[in-house]
Amino acid sequence: MHSNKKLTVSHSPFWHNGSKISNRSYNVMFATIPALLFGLIQYGIPAFGVVALSISSAMIWELIMNSITRRPITIGDGNAGVIGLLFAMLLPATAPWWLVITGTFIAVVLGKQIYGGIGSNPFNPSIVALAILMVSWKDFFDFDEALLNYDLNFIMVYPLAQLKHFGLSAIQAYNPGDLLMGKQTGGIGSTFGLGLIIGGIYLIIRGIIRWEIPISFLAGVFITSLIFNMTNSTLYAGPVFHLITGYTLIGAFFLATEDSSSPVGFIPMLIYGAGAGILTVLIRNIGVYVDGVIFAVLLMNLANPLLDKIRPKAIGKV
Amino acid sequence: MIKKSFFGMTKPRIEYEALETVLPKPENISISKKIILFINSSEKQNTPQRDILLKKGDHVKTGQKLLLSEKSNEYAISSVTGTVTSIAPFTGNYGQYFTAITIELANKEEIDKNFSDISGNPTIDIANDFLLHAPGKPSFELLSNPAKPINTIVVNAMDTDILVTTSQHVLKTDINDIKNGLDILKNITKINDVVIVSPRHLMHDASGLDATIKIADLSYPSAFPKMIMKNLLNNQVPAGKTCEDLGVCFISAEAVASIGKAFHSSRIPLAKTLTLVKKDGSTTTVSALIGTPVSDILNALSISVKKKDRIIIGGPLTGYAVYSENYPVQSDTDAIIVQDSEDISHVSDYPCINCGECVRICPSKIPVNMLVRLLEAGLYDEAANSYDLYSCIDCGLCAYVCVARIPIFQYIKLAKFELDLMESEQKNSAEEQNA
Numbered sequence: 116m117h118s119n120k121k122l123t124v125s126h127s128p129f130w131h132n133g134s135k136i137s138n139r140s141y142n143v144m145f146a147t148i149p150a151l152l153f154g155l156i157q158y159g160i161p162a163f164g165v166v167a168l169s170i171s172s173a174m175i176w177e178l179i180m181n182s183i184t185r186r187p188i189t190i191g192d193g194n195a196g197v198i199g200l201l202f203a204m205l206l207p208a209t210a211p212w213w214l215v216i217t218g219t220f221i222a223v224v225l226g227k228q229i230y231g232g233i234g235s236n237p238f239n240p241s242i243v244a245l246a247i248l249m250v251s252w253k254d255f256f257d258f259d260e261a262l263l264n265y266d267l268n269f270i271m272v273y274p275l276a277q278l279k280h281f282g283l284s285a286i287q288a289y290n291p292g293d294l295l296m297g298k299q300t301g302g303i304g305s306t307f308g309l310g311l312i313i314g315g316i317y318l319i320i321r322g323i324i325r326w327e328i329p330i331s332f333l334a335g336v337f338i339t340s341l342i343f344n345m346t347n348s349t350l351y352a353g354p355v356f357h358l359i360t361g362y363t364l365i366g367a368f369f370l371a372t373e374d375s376s377s378p379v380g381f382i383p384m385l386i387y388g389a390g391a392g393i394l395t396v397l398i399r400n401i402g403v404y405v406d407g408v409i410f411a412v413l414l415m416n417l418a419n420p421l422l423d424k425i426r427p428k429a430i431g432k433v
Numbered sequence: 434m435i436k437k438s439f440f441g442m443t444k445p446r447i448e449y450e451a452l453e454t455v456l457p458k459p460e461n462i463s464i465s466k467k468i469i470l471f472i473n474s475s476e477k478q479n480t481p482q483r484d485i486l487l488k489k490g491d492h493v494k495t496g497q498k499l500l501l502s503e504k505s506n507e508y509a510i511s512s513v514t515g516t517v518t519s520i521a522p523f524t525g526n527y528g529q530y531f532t533a534i535t536i537e538l539a540n541k542e543e544i545d546k547n548f549s550d551i552s553g554n555p556t557i558d559i560a561n562d563f564l565l566h567a568p569g570k571p572s573f574e575l576l577s578n579p580a581k582p583i584n585t586i587v588v589n590a591m592d593t594d595i596l597v598t599t600s601q602h603v604l605k606t607d608i609n610d611i612k613n614g615l616d617i618l619k620n621i622t623k624i625n626d627v628v629i630v631s632p633r634h635l636m637h638d639a640s641g642l643d644a645t646i647k648i649a650d651l652s653y654p655s656a657f658p659k660m661i662m663k664n665l666l667n668n669q670v671p672a673g674k675t676c677e678d679l680g681v682c683f684i685s686a687e688a689v690a691s692i693g694k695a696f697h698s699s700r701i702p703l704a705k706t707l708t709l710v711k712k713d714g715s716t717t718t719v720s721a722l723i724g725t726p727v728s729d730i731l732n733a734l735s736i737s738v739k740k741k742d743r744i745i746i747g748g749p750l751t752g753y754a755v756y757s758e759n760y761p762v763q764s765d766t767d768a769i770i771v772q773d774s775e776d777i778s779h780v781s782d783y784p785c786i787n788c789g790e791c792v793r794i795c796p797s798k799i800p801v802n803m804l805v806r807l808l809e810a811g812l813y814d815e816a817a818n819s820y821d822l823y824s825c826i827d828c829g830l831c832a833y834v835c836v837a838r839i840p841i842f843q844y845i846k847l848a849k850f851e852l853d854l855m856e857s858e859q860k861n862s863a864e865e866q867n868a
Contacts, residue, residue: 120758123743123777126843128750128829129770131778132437132445134836136786187782234786234837322441325789379789379802423800429821430663430797431672 139323140193146317149310154303158208162303166203168215173199176223194233198222201369202241204304207261214255218244238416239373246409258300269298274360275405278352294359305365315368324372327384332367335392343400351400366408376416383422391415444794447653451634452601459706459720462733468724469761470509471531472501491517496701497545501532510566512703512722515539526753527850549699557621564695568705569688570765575677576622584680586624588689590631591649591656594748597708597768600686602718604635607690612642614693630661654796654828658683673823705762710770711736721762727769728758741774750829783837791831797824801831808844813852822848
């Protein structure tokens with residue numbers, strides 16, 4: 116029976132559709148290009164520095180953790196790069212170097228590696244990092260303060276902060292079209308709404324992210340803010356304003372959709388997205404924080420294992 | 434190999450091959466030197482059996498029944514005339530053990546008369562005694578099991594795996610044999626409820642048969658017995674049960690044709706029709722005697738196999754790879770695939786990243802993302818109790834789409850195998866205690 120020729124023997128299936136993790140990561144990076152380029156052009160070299168430092172430090176943290184835990188080197192899958200990239204897109208352009216490095220440490224080491232690496236993180240690593248930094252050094256995340264030295268020919272005050280501190284009358288000057296086209300202050304890659312939508316649609320079409328999460332997230336934001344607006348239109352801003360300011364769009368398309376911390380079933384995805392959307396507006400309108408996306412997504416990450424218990428009955432089960 | 438398309442919103446649809454109307458004749462493969470026959474053996478043999486009926490140097494005739502021992506009923510039918518040159522144990526996948534018998538060809542063919550003497554009056558016992566290993570592997574042991582009475586026979590004219598067109602080919606070319614076989618089958622089993630499952634384009638061919646025709650669609654895995662039960666017979670098999678438990682027995686179209694041929698010509702059919710998929714993906718239908726080494730078929734079609742290539746017995750999603758070119762064609766070998774080393778996709782040791790591709794493609798609606806976590810940790814009991822392990826129909830689609838390239842299908846098969854082992858061990862120890 117034996118022959119000298121050594122054949123490859125393995126278990127079926129012998130076909131694979133060719134998808135791989137690195138491909139997914141690079142597609143996410145590709146999809147961020149419109150929003151990211153816009154931010155880089157707007158804020159110039161400091162923003163470029165933050166993005167470069169964030170991506171590279173995230174990858175170095177991953178490499179360090181790989182060697183400490185004596186596991187195969189995984190920076191090639193691009194996941195650490197994506198974490199660093201998304202984290203940088205949330206930061207103001209003037210974030211100091213130590214803030215960026217601390218942030219990527221929290222994201223990669225505390226947010227992902229200590230749970231066992233890719234796929235095991237209960238929360239979106241970029242969001243964990245941002246949440247901890249926002250609570251620890253909140254002055255650096257006050258965009259009005261952080262971007263004080265910039266003048267970019269549009270209203271250089273953070274729309275959500277205006278709404279929070281000065282009420283509805285303070286945001287009358289903003290024009291929704293301008294906001295969508297990125298004429299607002301905010302994180303490096305999170306202000307150009309149109310670019311984020313284009314990137315998100317690209318990811319949905321390629322099947323990298325599912326449409327259920329962003330759509331239900333945006334629907335949650337829209338409906339909740341509409342209800343607030345209808346109950347008291349002199350106090351609460353309208354739904355369109357909430358949709359295109361702050362982290363809403365980057366949250367819907369890039370943050371809430373992170374694989375490991377989001378559910379996979381159809382109904383769980385809808386609940387997850389809608390829940391994050393609703394919480395976002397609740398925090399913005401009633402809570403103390405200016406923007407609610409970060410904490411809303413974090414809270415829904417927490418609910419993810421429970422949500423995935425809602426599942427259809429497998430065939431043959433009674 | 435079907436790759437993921439650029440647009441990935443919907444789940445991929447993998448289709449069965451539809452056989453075109455004009456059929457090329459299957460190429461007959463001649464045997465160069467020897468054949469290898471497998472006889473099932475119930476357990477692993479470390480020492481050679483004492484009471485063995487067959488020995489080296491024995492002369493066997495074409496169609497002769499080869500019994501290994503007085504104690505077991507397992508047999509093989511020699512497909513050639515020749516001399517036994519070796520008898521050796523052989524280990525298959527997942528606890529299958531065989532005795533491999535090598536027969537070297539003699540110059541002159543002699544036909545064994547045992548079957549033709551009694552074939553005039555077909556009964557289920559004769560079928561059980563001589564046709565269990567006929568091409569298509571008729572499931573007589575299921576049909577004649579008094580513990581699980583069968584009410585319905587389903588003749589499956591669809592091949593369960595993609596690329597394979599063997600059953601369709603047999604349905605188109607051997608329709609008369611199938612017709613005869615079906616009559617004999619009904620006669621000997623006394624079961625009149627026969628359903629034939631055919632793809633739409635072969636409906637016309639199947640319509641001449643005396644059976645209810647059900648049309649299966651061409652999307653994989655609709656030709657799997659449990660999917661046919663659910664979609665076409667409205668008789669969903671509960672998790673952990675088999676189709677036979679519900680009184681339904683599946684038999685391939687080729688097996689029915691074999692029954693027809695056997696009793697019609699008073700000779701046990703020995704040539705297996707199979708689909709051969711070459712390295713470039715093109716397919717040919719060949720006809721080879723049971724026991725023909727794969728290398729003979731490859732030589733006849735001048736396919737060269739290099740180091741690190743892969744030879745697959747069965748389809749690309751559910752078949753099994755063999756380590757030797759000398760592996761023989763068996764009664765249920767519907768396809769042989771030769772895969773170039775460059776086309777082989779390797780698995781990885783990445784954990785599940787929870788992307789959900791497997792959950793969306795699973796035809797049984799199993800939460801594969803959760804299941805694989807438990808299986809990786811070896812928690813088989815919990816996997817079976819809480820995460821629907823036994824709802825799995827073994828189609829392999831989850832591992833086909835897995836982004837992290839986890840060998841999910843292997844984990845599932847291993848888990849089922851381990852659970853079976855545990856169960857039989859428990860049974861054995863309980864019996865020992867009672868004794």
